[in-house]
Amino acid sequence: MSTPVTTGLQRSGDFFAFGVDVARSVVRRPFQVRELIQQAWFISSVSILPAALVSIPFGAVIALQLGSLVRQLGAQSFTGAASVLAVVREAGPIVTAIIIAGAGGSAICADLGARKIREELDAMQVLGIDPIQRLVVPRVIASMLVAVLLNGLVSVVGVAGGYFFNVVMQGGTPGAYLASFQALGQLPDLAAGEIKALVFGAVAAIVASYKGMNAGGGPKGVGDAVNQSVVITFMLLFALNFVITAIYFQVVPQKGT
Amino acid sequence: MGVAVRVDGLTKSFGAQPVWADLTLTLPAGEISVLLGPSGTGKSVFLKTLVGLLKPDRGSIWINDEDLTELPERRLYEVRKLFGVLFQDGALFGSMNIYDNVAFPLREHTKLPEAKVRAVVTEKLEMVGLLGAEKKLPGQISGGMRKRAGLARALVLDPQIILFDEPDSGLDPVRTAYLNQLIVDLNQQTDATFLIVTHDINTARTVPDNIGLIYHGHLAMFGPREMLLSSTEPVVRQFLNAQRIGPIGMAEEKDAAEREAESAAGVELPPLPPIQRQLRPSDGRPRRAERAPGEWCRTHDVPYPAGSFREEVPV
Numbered sequence: 260m261s262t263p264v265t266t267g268l269q270r271s272g273d274f275f276a277f278g279v280d281v282a283r284s285v286v287r288r289p290f291q292v293r294e295l296i297q298q299a300w301f302i303s304s305v306s307i308l309p310a311a312l313v314s315i316p317f318g319a320v321i322a323l324q325l326g327s328l329v330r331q332l333g334a335q336s337f338t339g340a341a342s343v344l345a346v347v348r349e350a351g352p353i354v355t356a357i358i359i360a361g362a363g364g365s366a367i368c369a370d371l372g373a374r375k376i377r378e379e380l381d382a383m384q385v386l387g388i389d390p391i392q393r394l395v396v397p398r399v400i401a402s403m404l405v406a407v408l409l410n411g412l413v414s415v416v417g418v419a420g421g422y423f424f425n426v427v428m429q430g431g432t433p434g435a436y437l438a439s440f441q442a443l444g445q446l447p448d449l450a451a452g453e454i455k456a457l458v459f460g461a462v463a464a465i466v467a468s469y470k471g472m473n474a475g476g477g478p479k480g481v482g483d484a485v486n487q488s489v490v491i492t493f494m495l496l497f498a499l500n501f502v503i504t505a506i507y508f509q510v511v512p513q514k515g516t
Numbered sequence: 517m518g519v520a521v522r523v524d525g526l527t528k529s530f531g532a533q534p535v536w537a538d539l540t541l542t543l544p545a546g547e548i549s550v551l552l553g554p555s556g557t558g559k560s561v562f563l564k565t566l567v568g569l570l571k572p573d574r575g576s577i578w579i580n581d582e583d584l585t586e587l588p589e590r591r592l593y594e595v596r597k598l599f600g601v602l603f604q605d606g607a608l609f610g611s612m613n614i615y616d617n618v619a620f621p622l623r624e625h626t627k628l629p630e631a632k633v634r635a636v637v638t639e640k641l642e643m644v645g646l647l648g649a650e651k652k653l654p655g656q657i658s659g660g661m662r663k664r665a666g667l668a669r670a671l672v673l674d675p676q677i678i679l680f681d682e683p684d685s686g687l688d689p690v691r692t693a694y695l696n697q698l699i700v701d702l703n704q705q706t707d708a709t710f711l712i713v714t715h716d717i718n719t720a721r722t723v724p725d726n727i728g729l730i731y732h733g734h735l736a737m738f739g740p741r742e743m744l745l746s747s748t749e750p751v752v753r754q755f756l757n758a759q760r761i762g763p764i765g766m767a768e769e770k771d772a773a774e775r776e777a778e779s780a781a782g783v784e785l786p787p788l789p790p791i792q793r794q795l796r797p798s799d800g801r802p803r804r805a806e807r808a809p810g811e812w813c814r815t816h817d818v819p820y821p822a823g824s825f826r827e828e829v830p831v
Contacts, residue, residue, distance in 0.1 A: 384593075
């Protein structure tokens, strides 16, 4: 009956059902505004600094990698274009995904897991309150909101980091860096990045909540749940990133083609 | 007035591992019942099934002509408001102080003004003797206090059915005695239906109106307190008197060889000890469900051990 295959399918089914429950509870009243604000504040407080600190070297690495090659080709004036393209389209959402899953998701999972093993979630259900509506929905929305804002932050800091390294370290021309922004990139790139961030925020929070609410077997169970939630979120987010990028390229015509 | 809970043919297993099968019993309205059983017989699982946190494999739970196991989730959340549950460690919300914990159900379910909330919360906290600790966080108080705070929170919506998951685990004998007295007093004041899950023999012998015993995956016996205390059924007798001799072994059940050896060696169960009087409300007025000491034994013509039902003489 319970071969690894069926267990895997059952887990996936459970997770999907959980996602549907969350989606249905989003529209149910009363909406937990207080919890949403608290959670959004909490998630941003654990994620803003690491996100900024990760995106500076990310922008710098791109600038360094491109710098020498581009100079040999005599296309220094296009470093800015490449930087914007790489950061806004790919690095932004990926950094956001890593931070949201690693900082926000693990915190959500640990919190709900601790509540689960202390029977707080059971107590809440017995008091007639649905933990999905009361706890999970505000966390998912907060995580989506923070992810979108975080993506903006990562894009700005990443491009600024690239600018600093290109102009100050490699002697690039400031005007050329800024002027080439629009050579390859376009506005829909930013929109696609924000949509990715929105989806990543939702998936990270739902996976973390699901794992946390199904934690079992004492404190070790919570640790295991956090570990699994981060790993699963990473895999899902990178796969989703690929799929959304592929769709984006099909739907939106690219510059220079 | 409390609500009766009728459990019919309830069966539960986790995967291939059965927990218990065919539990059939009725918790009489307004009475205190105790569910006993050796460790690991699924008493807590039964309690969680009663409030719909776990789904049974088969069977039904009837409350007010509604089968809890068949209810859609939305309705289940409504019916759960009839219940107050005291979890083993109190299950307080760690991020809120005691006051907010107790006020939580009121703030979620009612639109009472804050002054009313304060009045209700203060009343319940006074009932469990926790006035003055409102501002403390659950992590800052002892296990006994957490339990009493959990009880105050369970009482705040005036439940018709109150379930206790091992109210005496981790408490010293004095606190256990106070808590038992509190349970009896609460029953007198609220007339709610009580179910206490425990393996504390003293609680089981003195507090309830009815006793049930889960053993080896089924309900060995359920009935009035005096029926079980005067019973000569080996399992019931062994457990209620905390003896080693009998069918219950260190593991779940003694095997046949062990039991044969026991009876061959001529080991017999010691005589039943006298049955104590039931714990009475502290203000001396009777509870609605209270029966006279020895009434069941006399009406059913069951012999009871000498020295039973004596007025307790303070030592």
